[in-house]
Amino acid sequence: MTLLELTDVTAFYGPVQVLDGVSLTVPDGGAVGILGANGAGKTTTLRAISGTVRAGGSITFDGKDIRGMRPDKVAAMGIAHVPEGRGTLSDLTVRENLRVGAYLRKDRKGIESDIDYCLDLFPNLKERIRSHGSALSGGEQQMLAVARAVMSKPRLMLLDEASLGLAPSTAKNVYQAIGRLRRESGIAMLVVEQNANLAFTLVDTATVLETGRNALTGTSAELKGMDEIRRAYLGG
């Protein structure tokens, strides 16, 4: 059953058109990747879904049309957006960051157990529980961003270049933890990633964007070998 469906989504930054008809579907519990070179429109696609940029075309989640909805309303529907640049709440402690993630939840005990689960999922955060967001390293902030999204118990998680600015080993750890999260929680994921290999460790299928349009869509296996991928990256 499809959880999220985008058909011919367009978006502008002022006079500049960034998305020119992007379509994709994410099955319930599934994981789909969005690949492509810089400026292909990957981040803008996520922003169109979470309502942080005005978009055309149709975006439906669980059958309901969410295009044009305010970001906090989209979050309330169960979509957690882990933004590019991680959106760390620098003045708040790690624990406070996590509690902000659970803002909409009322189940006090559930929140506490989820905090423990997150600290188990990301051990680095455990010793840094008291320190402020601004004092964390790049990797720790990325883990905190994912953990904050988990705290809101979403049905779909939008991951925006989780590996950006991280050392390769840190990026691998983050993705392993996200893989474990996916296996244990069954949260559907839409993963934007530059590093195709990292993405394939997580997603079943992926679509490659080129100048705001779907250039190619296929399962991870099919895409892995194809020179399309290389051309899309190295440009025509």
Add this chain to the structure above:
Amino acid sequence: MGTFIQLVIDGLSAGSIYAALALAIVLVNQATGLINFAQGGMAVLAAYFAYSFLQWGVPLILAILLSMLVSFVLGALIERFLMRRFEQGDPDTAVVVTIGLLTLITGLCGWIWSFNNLQFPSLFPLQNVNILGAVVSVRSIGTTLVIVGIMILLQLLFIGTKLGLALRAVAVNPQSAAFSGLPVGRLLMVGWGLAAALGAIAGALIAPSLTLTPGMMDAALVYALAAVILGGLSSPIGVVVAAWMIGVLENLAAVYVPFIGFDLKIAVPFILIFIVLIVRPQGLFGRKDVVRV
């Protein structure tokens, strides 16, 4: 000996006036990241509302509560229809907008209620108590206690409650807060509303001793800013302690330090700040903020 204690007590009650305003400034800063120059003006406006309720026969306590409610709504509306447009822009512009708001409010108060000194009744009776040879008016004790109460309430709000957390999250990164489902717009309005209501309490506490005039809080604004800088922008407790220190040391320096005298006693808070900032640039209780490239 009596004089010394008397000076300390007088300093504390003067410090409480600065503390009341400083707390409201901290609240707005915590909730929206802005420094609100008009905080004093909004407190005066609230005191005028309470004054008008009194004129219509409303008892004092109820008049103050009503003025707090009206101030809450007004604070929220000011955020939604005026400040919202400037929150993401250049911070200097936002500061000047609050200066414009201060000028407008002071003018409106003068226009509606005239510039005469209006007498405002106090919540506390005018008796005084003798402590260690110093005469302390019940009124200044009451003011100090209310300020301590507000300070603790604020500390709990920001550390303990979900609302406090949400307010701080919105102030630091509105978009990231929205991604966690926080209704950013409404929270900003609540932040300003709470600060305005707190300002109403400050106004009602201070009007009896300063008498109600449109510019009543102007002199206190500078001291409150000094207290906010000295105590650290992020901690209600730090700000109140800093305000008391300023009040007390000002009086002691004026009397005991020959060069200072009563005309230059206003230099005391600034000398204090200079010394503290050399040691701890983020203020007494504030936190070091880390700048990531």
Add this chain to the structure above:
Amino acid sequence: MAAAAGFLAKPWVRWVAVLLVVVLLVVAPLIFPIFLNQTLARIGVFAVAVLGLNVVMGYTGQVSLGQIFFVGVGAYVTAYGVNADWNIALVFILAALIPGVIGLLISLAAARLGGLAIAMVTIALPIIGVPLAKRLSEFTGGSQGSSARFSSAPDWTGLADDQWQLYIVIAITAVVFLLTRNLVRGKYGRAFAIVKGNEAVASSMGISPYRYKVLAFTIASLIGGISGFLYMVVVQYTSPETMSFGHSITLLASMVIGGAGSILGSLLGGAYYVLAPQLTNAIDSSLTAVLQGIILLAILFVLPGGLVSLPRLWRRRRKSDGHGGAPAGGAGSRSAAAATVAPDVSPSAASVTAAPVAATPTPPEPNPPTQSEEKRQDT
């Protein structure tokens, strides 16, 4: 329209325009009525004060609420010098240097402590300055203030006083504005901009924020002193009230209203400082505060970038009507503007990944204005 823009850009046309302005400035005082001359002279005084404030605040991003203190000191030095019959050129130099030295000493200490300390120290200057001026009455004339009559027109000029004063103000203001324009257009200006943008980035590039903050603060207080000299040329009287804290706040507002960080903006700011009270006096003199509050908020509401951004806004609105695209959201134009100002230097993150990725310089994690804000306003 493009042809006209081309036409304007031609060098010799620009020279003709400059020539015309010079001719106008030379001849105007002769033909304008007295009160207009006096008003223009006052605008010159406060335009220079706002320009000084812009150097330290508009261009270098350091909050200063003490500019009026330096104007006051400049005025007092001038008054003392004139009454002591010193040579007028010496008086002018001292009126500029003494505040400059005071500014230098203060900024040497304060600049080390970062933004909040500078704001606090500058708030303290006028507040301590007023009682100090009353106390040093043998120099300042105490609370009665002191008047110095030295700017009435000498007979050989055949000019009326107001014309003579306006010429002095125009001459000095023009020189100060030109020198400052060259300063901020040159390498110092770029250094100031980086210090304003992000001090950590500045130091990583070998630009010491401390040195440039001290330089900016000293220049601002020096220009403030010059404004104090011009104040005496026009008002010929000064008292402790001249440097009262309220004026510093109005100067700050005027800087933002004119347009922060812009030479023309300083001129417009000076005009606002002088004309706003006259406008409110004309409307209703007992409603000064209400009217000034409304004027200030109205201007900022329509032009957050200040009066100087009027042409840009007018051009953008005409251009964007052209093909109906979404009006350039604050983010669009602002980040574009930010990109041009802050040279493309910020490495995306401390550790640049080795992955075969073109290291696009993502701006330091900005606090992006949420498009949702705009969406809400539209729905």
Add this chain to the structure above:
Amino acid sequence: MSTLRKKARITSVVAGIGIVAVLAAGCARGTAGDDTGDATEGPAEASPGITDTSITLGITSPLTGPTAGPGNCTVDGALAYFGVKNAEGGIEFGDGKTRTVEIKAYDDTYDPQKALANFQQMVSDGVFAAGIGLGTPTNRAWREAAIDEEVPQVLVMTGDPIFSDREESPWQLGLVPIYQQEGGAFGEMLASSTEDHKVAILSQNDDYGDGYVEGFKEAIAGADNIEVVKELTYEATDTSVDAQLTELAASGADVFFNAMSITPLVISSLKKTEELGWTPNWFLPSNTSSPGGILQQPDVHADVFPGIYTVAFSQSAASPTFAESEEGAAFLEAIAEYTNQEGVPAFPHCVWSWIAGATLEQAFAEMTEPTRENFMEALLSIQDYSAPFMLEGSVIDTTADGKPAVSDVLVQKYNGKGYAPAEQFG
């Protein structure tokens, strides 16, 4: 392409010539600039601001900001006075013509630079005379400009002696007694008392406070039974003077000489001294001693103190007897009708501005020619004129050099309801 450039060059040259031509024509203003001051015989050419049917006065005063209370009163008193006169058809001038008096008010927010700007605006708006405004620095800012322009700056509300020094200020005249006189009057009475007295002084740190203290000290210089034990100052912008009062109370003085012009600080001082258990005799300046506005405020118990003295030359609008008097009722009614004051004005400046209006009327009645010179002559020749609301024993006398329009001040003692003249201390 070159034709376009050629055409462009021609147009700009033509424009340049055009401008220069216009300017040359406009140059006439330069030479004819200085037309005032050439005294021609024949009927004196009328000064600006006066026609056969009306005369314009300009007042610059702080109408907003911290001193807005008294500032607005300086305008409203005159507005009310001349509102009534204009309603009756105007004032009969010495030259037989009846003219209405128009008042143009300007707000200077107590900033000297704005006061000068307002004066320059008055000159360009063509007012006949200026004055009645509040504030020493503001009035001083345009004193010399008024002398240069030969525009009268009269009946100004400041006790600064320079405005009543004919030689220094030919076109000026003060209205209210100079601060030194008020301080001196109380000093003389205190010196004449037989017992010894210890005096504590609290004065505002500006020319107002300095003037009172100077006059007082001069008056008690000779008397060895009077000793000043403690002298402190405060800033007009202070929120409280409790610390100073604590120190003064410790001095044990039995007379408290108080030179404060800020109403709320006087009220809080009365309460604080009572709290401290210090009950001296008080001296209050004329503008902060009003029974209704200060002594009868809630929580103030004036009866606790042995005596409260002040100097005054006019009745206080807030005293109960004022409203009952026929003149007082007319005053309050005029204030209500012609100004936006609410209720009884809290500051004495409204009454003083009314008195200034009456004094001006006296001068207008003597004016034989519609010129500023003639007006000044008329104004400076008023003697023994007891203007409305003047206390008996004090009159308007503008003939003595070095003295403002009102110069004799009477020491008053508070009797629980209002003030009564006091012959001697105690």
